[in-house]
Amino acid sequence: MDFSSKLLENAVNEVSRLPGIGKRTALRLVLHLLRQPKEHTGYLATALTTLRNDVKICEKCHNISDTVLCDICQSPKRNTEIICVVEDIRDVMAIENTAQFKGLYHVLGGKISPIEGIGPQNLHIDSLVKKVQSGEVKELIFALSSTIEGDTTNFYIYKQIEKYNVTTSTIARGISVGDELEYADEITLGRSIVNRIPFSQSLKA
């Protein structure tokens, strides 16, 4: 692209470094900012730099937090004996939105993925094993995405903790509520039949 302004070119280059944003989209976003009052750009820049410089990672669950311990870990209302193991903070938000889980979380920060060079040492697995070792955890719920990497990570953690007295479970896989059976993939449909639940139990959810 042939920019008439070095400042514009520089801004477009920086914005287009964000994932999924190409040069054209970056230019559209930057030109939008130029049409808005100057304060808008100031607010945006301050929000991003303040977040990047001041945000903390919860010492206990590795969730993003403004304080040393996150709100969930600090809450006296949560059941500290059940820990839900998730990949990243978006999963915490998704599960919190359901309002169906009252335990604590443990954010791994990713999944084991040899292709991307992510091994167990790059994830928060040691601190999870220590929590289990301490005996204060009764149940671990694996809520990683159902991919090879997710399954590998689940299995790796399972092997580390199976010698301790802790129940492990994984979230149910099945047909989405409201989905037509004919459009479901075979593996999901198959699992939903193998792992069928008593009808009386389905009435409670």
Next chain:
Amino acid sequence: MDFSSKLLENAVNEVSRLPGIGKRTALRLVLHLLRQPKEHTGYLATALTTLRNDVKICEKCHNISDTVLCDICQSPKRNTEIICVVEDIRDVMAIENTAQFKGLYHVLGGKISPIEGIGPQNLHIDSLVKKVQSGEVKELIFALSSTIEGDTTNFYIYKQIEKYNVTTSTIARGISVGDELEYADEITLGRSIVNRIPFSQSLKA
């Protein structure tokens, strides 16, 4: 969305004010920045604020520029007698990329659009009429998009300048180079037949 961090929530809200970026995409972008070194966020924020605070609008053509007059208006190589009228800076960049135009530009800053509340007084039309009045312009090329708003804007400007001694032209509409005729819309195909050009002329382009 239920954020565990006010800083994160604030950053996501600011990013999602950009056009075409929803909360989920904003969260994805912000989490990406958190995984990158702190400097990346700093570069991005600085590039945006510097642009917003320091960028200038060329006094002559209203293009975005780092200086009082933009590079194109300053260039001694450009033909100052031909002015291409465009909607915004992206059109300037698109035409410059073709390397087929050696005149100057005039950026209107939009199109007349009563629905969006944009009238002639909101656009840089007066300064264009003054340029024509001064007698230094021989030809105006209308290069606005071919919509009702674009046609209205073209016609409004045409009415303002028709009493002066200036040639007006509009960019050719027709089938895109490389496109199949069968997929072209009727209006474009119709116009391309009405405005056909001598075959010998097509060999030169």
